[in-house]
Amino acid sequence: MKKIILTGGGSAGHVTPNLALIPKLRDLGYEIQYIGSENGIERKIIEDEKIKYHAISSGKLRRYFDIKNFTDPFKVIRGIFQAVLIIRREKPNIVFSKGGFVSVPVVIAAHFNRVPVIIHESDMTPGLANKISLPYCTRICVTFPESLKSMKGHNAVLTGTPIRQELLDGSRIIGRRICGFTNEKPILLVIGGSLGSRFINNVVRNSLNELLKVFNIVHICGRGNMDKALEVRKGYVQFEYLNKELSHVMNAADIVVSRAGANVIFELLALKKPNLLIPLSRASSRGDQILNAASFEKSGYSMVLQEEKMTQKVFLDKIEELYKSREKYINNMMASPARHGTTKIVHLIEKYRN
Structure with a gap:
């Protein structure tokens, strides 16, 4: 063998x-x-x-x-x-x-x-x-x-990059069930990477009051980054990490906020999910995510927001813009030769x- x-x-x-x-x-x-x-x-x-x-x-x-x-x-x-x-x-x-x-x-x-x-x-x-x-x-x-x-x-x-077949086979219905969402609000998925991102976690949680007016939010926040005080917020669900359930949750999402690691952005491309990328800054990385994000922004697959330009207002404006122009990003990703x-x-x- x-x-x-x-x-x-x-x-x-x-x-x-x-x-x-x-x-x-x-x-x-x-x-x-x-x-x-x-x-x-x-x-x-x-x-x-x-x-x-x-x-x-x-x-x-x-x-x-x-x-x-x-x-x-x-x-x-x-x-x-x-x-x-x-x-x-x-x-x-x-x-x-x-x-x-x-x-x-x-x-x-x-x-x-x-x-x-x-x-x-x-x-x-x-x-x-x-x-x-x-x-x-x-x-x-x-x-x-x-x-x-x-x-x-x-x-x-x-x-x-290799993409898991089960990711492509996920079910939107099962994803909504996993998250416990029962209304028809669009779903915003937040992914900070497998280890989580305190920067993104804080931005999202500080913006919950405004975001929840429009979206249901599923937040994959990383190991040890759960906030128990927020578990009572209707329309907001958090997980440390998802494995088998991730394919369903990703398929359920309407738009995504994510770091810009190559694996996750190519998964978003394969699933045709409009996304806002917040790459790790050069102060805390070698700058690879900035290059990845720039490539996807140039191809019309992603919207990009640098950490250094982040404010709560800018973040909320970007989310609103992304959702309104989501069809443009979906069409660009559908035409991708990747x-x-x-x-x-x-x-x-x-x-x-x-």
């Missing part, structure tokens, strides 16, 4: 594209295993899929000063040795990496074991983990056409496996 090891972690964005590949890989007869961190978000997600999970030591890779920068490299080295032993024992035909700090030891270990590696970069420019992994990979899959220019010499191929990359990536896996 063919065998593949998947890896990636640190946030749900480094896991969900792997989930999109699993059904097709199973159809092709692959035994699927996963290498991730001991306590990362990826562990529960993967174990819920009944996939064999190997936990390794992993140190976070940072671009800023932190005292842990002196100790985490030793965790990475330990993770490499652990991954080398796992790959040597399991003998996969290929490794597929979605990035995140836990993937670096796995990619390096696969290279040491002469196992082909395909990595995927969702954002327009590679994250630090994928930058480190580049010399050890066989091919790198990219999502934006602009990325090919910065990836010359690295065997880059444009594939787009297609999800599941088939292309699986083809590369088949091509380069041992």
